[in-house]
Amino acid sequence: MNKIHVSASTKEYDVIVGAGLDYGTLLKELHAPCKLMVVSDDTVFSLHGEKAIQSLRDAGFETKQFVFPHGEKSKNLQVAESLMIQMIEEGITKTDLLVALGGGVVGDLTGFAASVFLRGMDFVQLPTTLLAAVDSSVGGKTAVDLPNGKNMVGAFHQPIAVFCDTDKFKTLPKNIYAEGMAESIKYGLIYDAELFEQIKVHEISDADLVKRCVEIKAEVVAKDEFDKGPRHILNFGHTLGHAVETLSEYNIGHGQGVAVGMAVVCAALLSEEETETVLDVLKNNDLPVKTEFDLHELALQAKADKKRHGDLIRVVLPKTIGEVFLKDVTIEEWENIIRKGLESIR
Ligand SMILES: NC(=O)c1ccc[n+]([C@@H]2O[C@H](COP(=O)([O-])OP(=O)(O)OC[C@H]3O[C@@H](n4cnc5c(N)ncnc54)[C@H](O)[C@@H]3O)[C@@H](O)[C@H]2O)c1
Ligand SMILES: [Zn+2]
Known part of the structure; x- marks a missing residue:
């Protein structure tokens, strides 16, 4: 215990x-x-x-x-x-x-x-x-x-x-378990390259996985309980993920949406090698990395995002596996990031 x-x-x-x-x-x-x-x-x-x-x-x-x-x-x-x-x-x-x-x-x-x-x-x-x-x-x-x-x-x-x-x-049905894996992979990508590696090589029990993810969440929440800044990193993959969820009228689950969201921003910003690793880990955990939705529609959905300030939306972008940064972007900039990611996943 x-x-x-x-x-x-x-x-x-x-x-x-x-x-x-x-x-x-x-x-x-x-x-x-x-x-x-x-x-x-x-x-x-x-x-x-x-x-x-x-x-x-x-x-x-x-x-x-x-x-x-x-x-x-x-x-x-x-x-x-x-x-x-x-x-x-x-x-x-x-x-x-x-x-x-x-x-x-x-x-x-x-x-x-x-x-x-x-x-x-x-x-x-x-x-x-x-x-x-x-x-x-x-x-x-x-x-x-x-x-x-x-x-x-x-x-x-x-x-x-x-x-x-x-x-x-x-x-748990396989697809519902996979949604939890998407959020777990998220913790690895935003905070803990070692956790990501353990998930990659399937060397972690459910109990250890939950423990490590909760430790990370607890650390982030202790810094920013009311979501004013540092806690935003937990939204990695979520701006696009929410767009996919919404456009599918919730037929695509939250975790599946987040998986696509993470895949796309990683493909847009990480090296080819790191991108390939991320895509493999997602796929090996029964998660999607592509979406059929239209680029423009996906970008526009960000307008409904709760993390929007005026014309800017705050997005979480990857620096390397285990580290992310926050950036305020316009819808056009966001669309360019998504375009780049979608093109390199194809
Ligand atoms: N509050 C937060 O910080 C936060 C963070 C992430 C997600 N969420 C919210 O969480 C929700 C998604 O959570 P979820 O994926 O757990 O959804 P869920 O509660 O709908 O569970 C998914 C499905 O699994 C079934 N289920 C649950 N436990 C089961 C079990 N042990 N065995 C078999 N079936 C089981 C449920 O009946 C349901 O059909 C969304 O509404 C999302 O907005 C909230
Ligand atoms: Zn989530």
Whole structure:
């Protein structure tokens, strides 16, 4: 079992990573018995809900549950409202806890509800996807989508703990696991050439992978909890990735979009040798490196990016494997970078 400490300015907490974690035992060490509202999606709940609930009950917690249909389409204000209405009906108070059992959709929605219900209550993240484990469950960004924009309504609200049981990944479909690999490869590319190398030669266990990625995320979040500057590096591959996701009407997953986004900026800016290595690592992890979408459309999507200031968008560009830099570019400059990348991948 590994423990990674996160020092955000608004909260200090631990991320526990291991195979076969007993959620109830871990939570009991941290929090007095209370009511838990366990939030999950139908897929995760049918696979892992019963065991999780049993473990929490055995540890003396009273549990209620809210299960919604899986998928990004559920990450909206209506589902958050239904959850909060049920919380009132179940008599959940400020000293109780929300518990997110699932991937990034469950985590973001539950965190959002925790940030606003009764003007804020505590919550725990139990990530069940690799993506949620290495990325969304840590760092305190919570959100729901609006019909015309992803993550448009949200708050910074840190969990009180993250318990990541890597055994849960055993039931993940291959493409969903791959999306988590995209974010893991991202950490290697932006911060840690050694991690990238370990992924390249397949010499890292899930638990060690999550540990290292969470360490990096914790370091970055400690420097810039509210995403004013240094934290922007975590958006590597994301400006183009979001464009691919949006243009596909979310038929292409977040991780797949990010993989394309990283591939294109690497191909535009790194040496031929490094580019080839990056493309190989992505492909070997069942990730795409190309997109069929039109160059101009892809560039224009950046206008909707949350990292836009006036006419400039802030993009994260690679210097070498393990190091990136931030740059404010115009849409035209961005289009040129994408063009160069797309041409060298062909
Ligand atoms: N808050 C942040 O900092 C942050 C960071 C990155 C991504 N995100 C958000 O995370 C979301 C994507 O996360 P995700 O990929 O985990 O999506 P997800 O929660 O939709 O999970 C993907 C699919 O896998 C299923 N699933 C989850 N765990 C499973 C398991 N153990 N076995 C079998 N199936 C399982 C789910 O039911 C779902 O269908 C997006 O909404 C994105 O915006 C947030
Ligand atoms: Zn991401």
